[in-house]
Amino acid sequence: MSIEAGVLHNQPLYANINDKGTITHIGFRLFPDELKTESKDVLEFIERYFLELSLILDDNQRSRKMQDDKFIFLLGNYKGWDSLIDGADFRLSKVDDKYYEATWSKNGVDRLSVAFPIWCELLTGMPLNEIQKTLYRSVKKYPDSLQLVENFTDMIKLDDSVYVTNPVKHYELAELIDSRYYFKNDEMFYVVYDESHLGYSIANLFHIPNLGYGRELQIEQSLYGFKSITFTVSVSKWVSYCLNEDMNVYFAIENETAENIKAVVLAENKNMGYNHLLSVTVPKDFISNPAVRLTATLNAFIPTHNIRSLYQEYKNKEK
Numbered sequence: 001m002s003i004e005a006g007v008l009h010n011q012p013l014y015a016n017i018n019d020k021g022t023i024t025h026i027g028f029r030l031f032p033d034e035l036k037t038e039s040k041d042v043l044e045f046i047e048r049y050f051l052e053l054s055l056i057l058d059d060n061q062r063s064r065k066m067q068d069d070k071f072i073f074l075l076g077n078y079k080g081w082d083s084l085i086d087g088a089d090f091r092l093s094k095v096d097d098k099y100y101e102a103t104w105s106k107n108g109v110d111r112l113s114v115a116f117p118i119w120c121e122l123l124t125g126m127p128l129n130e131i132q133k134t135l136y137r138s139v140k141k142y143p144d145s146l147q148l149v150e151n152f153t154d155m156i157k158l159d160d161s162v163y164v165t166n167p168v169k170h171y172e173l174a175e176l177i178d179s180r181y182y183f184k185n186d187e188m189f190y191v192v193y194d195e196s197h198l199g200y201s202i203a204n205l206f207h208i209p210n211l212g213y214g215r216e217l218q219i220e221q222s223l224y225g226f227k228s229i230t231f232t233v234s235v236s237k238w239v240s241y242c243l244n245e246d247m248n249v250y251f252a253i254e255n256e257t258a259e260n261i262k263a264v265v266l267a268e269n270k271n272m273g274y275n276h277l278l279s280v281t282v283p284k285d286f287i288s289n290p291a292v293r294l295t296a297t298l299n300a301f302i303p304t305h306n307i308r309s310l311y312q313e314y315k316n317k318e319k
Contacts, residue, residue, distance in 0.1 A: 129224035
């Protein structure tokens with residue numbers, strides 16, 4: 001629920017309240033709701049951050065905060081920002097998957113532009129040790145069932161009538177890829193999920209929703225301060241979480257024993273600047289045995305770049 005929360009410096013304020021009565025966001029109302037269908041977290045960060053700047057009365061303190069947060073005015077400055085965005089068009093863009101640029105323009109002329117790092121601590125307003133604790137709740141809220149829309153027009157044939165999605169993207173290592181695998185029969189494609197193709201089947205398990213329905217995934221998540229938490233979700237719920245959070249998922253087989261296959265699953269969130277890294281042990285009878293439980297260790301919210309270097313790098317960049 002969203003409610004009006006007053007007015008500050010002639011700008012309306014509003015707050016979001018969840019079903020438990022907790023305020024989850026408060027900020028200036030700078031963007032219409034229809035604009036927030038995409039990049040909601042980023043736009044609410046901008047609303048919240050301008051409110052925080054407005055509450056700091058000392059100019060030096062405000063400048064220190066922006067420098068600490070690597071928040072930069074590329075065009076214009078803090079003074080008079082509200083008049084510059086009034087009635088202006090807005091655009092949001094990414095630079096090298098490291099920064100967001102938010103720009104307001106009028107009649108084709110840019111009036112105000114700011115840049116800030118793509119990093120979940122800044123964008124959520126929460127320290128990393130608190131963000132880590134939210135993961136289980138985030139995964140649990142998504143449905144076990146989700147529809148994946150696949151494009152079969154440019155598939156690559158491998159062997160035994162197996163086709164792989166194209167293009168094949170990798171993350172750092174050539175083996176860590178985002179591929180999904182299908183059989184082709186009478187011009188129809190079917191998901192590879194059988195005991196004759198265990199490697200392809202496990203890759204599909206962590207890429208395609210519904211395959212893991214009923215298959216439990218027990219996760220031991222590392223937390224700040226050498227602590228950990230263990231929770232269990234269905235594999236399909238984990239896949240739904242990754243898809244709903246717009247993550248890119250990469251998979252590679254690490255090693256194999258007589259009983260198990262050990263794999264690496266990396267979920268990359270480019271919109272918030274972090275990765276989740278799962279090391280998963282999959283019993284080889286996971287297809288035929290509905291009661292089987294997969295186990296995994298998880299390092300969550302790993303930064304995708306060095307946040308500390310961004311401020312100077314961006315300041316030195318030609319505009």
